[in-house]
Amino acid sequence: MQTDFLVIGSGIAGLVYALKVAQHFPDKKVMVLTKAAADETNTKYAQGGVAVVNDLENDSFEKHIEDTLIAGDGLCNKEVVEIVVKEGPARVQEIIDWGTQFDKAPSGDYRLGKEGGHSEFRILHHKDVTGKEIERALLEAIEAAPNIEMFNHCFVIDIITQHHLGYLVTKSTPDIECYGVYILNTNNHRIEKIVAGxxxxxxxxxxxxxxxTTNPAIATGDGVAMVYRAKGRIENMEFIQFHPTALYEAGKRGQAFLITEAVRGDGGILRNVHGEAFMERYDPRKDLAPRDIVARAIDSEMKRTGTEHVYLDCRHMDQHKFKEHFPNIYEKCLSIGIDVAVNMIPVAPAAHYSCGGIKTDEWGHTSIRNLYACGECSSTGLHGANRLASNSLLEAMVFAHRCFVDSVNTIDAPYHHWQGAFEDIPDWNASGTSDPKEMILITQSLKELQQVMSDYVGIVRNNVRLQRAMKRIDLLFEETEDLYESTSVSPQLLELRNMITVGYLIIKGASFRKESRGLHYNTDFPEKSVLIQNIVL
Incomplete structure (x- = not known):
């Protein structure tokens, strides 16, 4: 298959980009791939909202910029922060024009929320399902675009570069080029190649x-792993944000139900097992401190009291308002026997967001030519060492637009002879492989990986834990690569392989960072170092 524009992923970043290039180039072909259903994305599960300055009487770009820089703990790229904050309102208006509906007050003005780290009320939201509403509107717009093709259940295996044409490609190779991807089509179980401009x-x-984690099952770091294998640049992977308040359900693994930070913005109070409001001991901003501080405080209280969770107390809040603003949270709690008017909600931190990722410049370029990255898989410099709440959807929209603007100039550039590469790119070679005999080899390795990462590379780290984690990851990598070489590929094997690579990059970044900063806290290096730097792998 051939296409002018190939978009991998159907969250807010991918869909905004696809819509823009499709509308600008009505005669060019746009293909969107997603490995599950089109709406199964991290965007769909974003509850809180979009942080954007739209009330210049009470708010300002300067305040939003400053809040973002403070949360990022010295590692934000200030130029990028200014770009995202100042270009944000225009991008938000575009998704409103595409049909996204944010909550309004009876006056007709937008209801603005406030979350941890924000100095003003500036969060646009749609009840407690903002991401789902944005995803709905964008998918409807995609369906109406005649030159966009959406392919579900297509798992991207690898990026095609000069390596697949027989050339030696290393980290120091100049001008690595992307010609497209190999995919596993899980509808027909065939491996196909897609060549793209x-x-x-x-x-x-x-x-x-x-x-x-608060993430759905599809959030397995595929893009980061593929770029790393293709010798592209990855940055700041040690900064994994743990959301402080995921609903605690005893014995449950995998995706946890998120209790949005907006609940604390509306007055929810964190309490330990003894009923004490503990956040005042950790930060003067109490329950509205940035997420890294709140997550570490909860982790500390859990260890101090020997419990697996703390509580979020909403009993004192206006219950009519709670049900109106957080209907899904209310119903979910009720479904497991928790009436928020009577009972406190048990919560614990869960892996939530990757602040690092594929290194890009201010136009979304990766280190590989003809390859852009946008959204959570990218590292643009906006988040630094810790993402400010509700900045992620804003970043995705702004950078999707910037990638589009740059693509207009790139697609017809003189060096762009991608169509001629189609004949030279070999088909996928599966010779010498056979169907896997036992899935336990994959499922058990996945459990081991998740156990190692949670126990050794979580909210609080130290050198011994990181060393142990690296030894175990090395062994898992070796075993999984042997399996990959000898068996036919499956989504489960591909995801495991990608997650092991991502785990390695998180551990490697954490090992290189000899300090505690933002989301990375190492008890052997509890202070910040004077030298501020990004860890590029």
Missing amino acids: ITMLATGGNGQVYRT
Whole structure:
């Protein structure tokens, strides 16, 4: 298959980019690939909202910029922060024009929420399912675009570069080029190649590397792993954000139900097992401190009291308002026997967001030519060492637009002879492989990986834990590569392989960072170092 624009991922980043290039180039072909259903993305599970300055009487770009820089703990790229904050309102208006509906007050003004780390009320939201509403509107717009083809259940195996044409490609190879991808079509179980003029990676996060995460099952770090294998640059993978308040359900693994930070923004109070409001002991901002501080405080209280969770107390809040603003949270709690008017909600931190990823510049370029990255899989410089709440959807929209603007100039550039490469790219070679005999080899390795990452590379780390984690990851890598070489590929094997690579990059970045900063806290290096730097792998 051939296409002008290939978009991998159907969250907000991928869909905004696809819509823009399709509308600008009505005669060019746009193909969107997703490995599950089109709406199964991290975007869909974003509850809180979009942080954007739209009330200049009470808010300002300067305040939003400053809040973002403070949360990022010295590692944000200030130029990128200014770009995202100042270009944000226009991008938000575009998704409103595409049909996204944010909550409004009876006056007709937008209801604005406030979350941890924000100095003003600036969060646009749609009840407690903002991401789902955005995804709905974008998918409807995609369906109406005649030159966009959406392919579900297509798992991208690898990026095609000069390596597949027989050339030696290393990290120091100049001008590595992307010609497209190999995919496993899980509808017909065939491996196919897609050649593309421009490829956009919008593959989302990697929360499934950990035992408990707010991310859906698809969040396995595929884009980051593929770029690393293709010798592209990856940055700051040690900064994994743990959301402080995922619903605690005893014995449950995998995806946890998120209790949005907006609940604390509306007055929810964190309490330990003794009923004490503990956040005042850790930060003067109490329950609205940035997420890294709140997550570490909860982790500390759990260890101090020997419990597996703390509580979020909403009993004192206006219950009519709670049900109106957080209907899904209310219903979910009720379904497991928790009436928020009577009972406190048990919560614990869960892996939530990757602040690092595929290194890009301010136009979304990766280190590989003709390959862009956008959304959570990318590292643009906006988040630094810790993402400010509700900045992620904004970043995805702004950078999707910037990738589009740059693509207009790139697609017809003189060096762009991608169509001629089609005949030279070999078909996938599966010779010498056979069907796997035992799935236990894959499922057990996945459990081991998640256990290692959760126990050794979680909210609090130290050198001994990181060394142990690296030894175990090395063994898992070796075993899984042997399996990959000898058996036919499956989605489960491909995801395991990608997650092991992502786990390795998180551990490697954490081992290189000899300090504690933002989301990376190492008890052997509890202070910040004077030298501030990004860890590029």
